[in-house]
Amino acid sequence: MKITDAKVLVASPSRNFVTLKVLTDAGVHGLGDATLNGREQAVVAYLEQHLVPCLIGRDPFQTEDTWQYFYRGAYWRRGPVTMAAIGAIDMALWDIKAKALNLPLYQLIGGRSRGKVLVYCHANGRDLEEAVDDVGRHIEQGYRAIRVQSGIPGLEAAYGISKDGRKYEPAAEGLPQESLWSTEKYLNYLPKLMRRVRDTYGDDIELLHDAHHRLTPIEAARLGKELEPFHLFWLEDPVAGELQESFRLIRKHTVTPLALGEVFNTVYDCLTLLTEQLIDYIRMTVVHGGGITPILKLAHLAEPYHVRTGFHGATDLSPVTLAAALHVNTAISNFGIQEHMPHADLVDDVFPHEYRFEAGDLYIGEQPGLGVDYNEELASRYPYRRAYLPVARKADGTMWNW
């Protein structure tokens, strides 16, 4: 079998997605997600200008060699743009291979290790009362693991809070929106929120929280310690992960489980975190981590260090990435949890898929390949619209991590 063509499809069915469609001489095609929120066109150019010309004529079954060709074979390696492009190709090739063999992808990467995939959803509110109520709504929908985010008293906008009752979506048209950040206000407020949620709903529900890279290590240590009585499933991204050694300090002070890695793109971003057991969950995204080939290696490397997976699953990753994550989650032994932010109905129409949600879990289907399709005609009615993620500043104007 030979690859005959690859098309980079850009559309905005309620939000921007970049999708790679790889075609073969056997009539089988594969899909890959190449979306990098707020930097979509950089990945498009990297694919169209640099990778696709080298892809034509290759054997789609050679997933390992093709991955190495684009990763190792590029003198300029790593980074989210490069890795998202390679990730899209890798997903599409696995999709082709599994379709050609008439098997769902999970059968090629270990077979079924579990019948269903535990997911966590997002509950949020502009203040404590709204956030607590939203947790209740998600429990009613069947979720057993819930991430809780809330507006912070004294701050106008906070990460993870939707406006006007709509689903949370940080990317917006126009230039990047600026939001004000106060670590002090946040640290004083968060334990109160978590106490109320536990008092209201008891101990049987799993609670998660995302600090979204805003703290220093010693602040993260304080937060982790103060959240201990509420037994979080995890505290996510307490500090930006560039300095892996900083997690030694956090670990020394708290037993609150830690999750990290949604912005990582290679194993080198987390080698110390894994081998020194400094985190409990690795959150790399299948697409930004370079695809199924390296994500499987990462999961297998994490296993002996007692680190489990909790792959990033925000709505800015297309259903193709979610399906790829679900196949990996179904097959590996050290699966932890999967993030689930349901896509808008229009996104589900553009990407018809087989996976389904039921009572707090996602189920992958038995369709050959990844089990996702792409409606090009429908997608073409929604052209790309430039959008940026926000930026954050402290009260004195200092730029901070969003």
Ligand code: GCO
């Ligand atoms: C999460 C993430 C997202 C990111 C988003 C950026 O935990 O799901 O933090 O909300 O901010 O994916 O594009």
Ligand code: MG
């Ligand atoms: Mg996050």
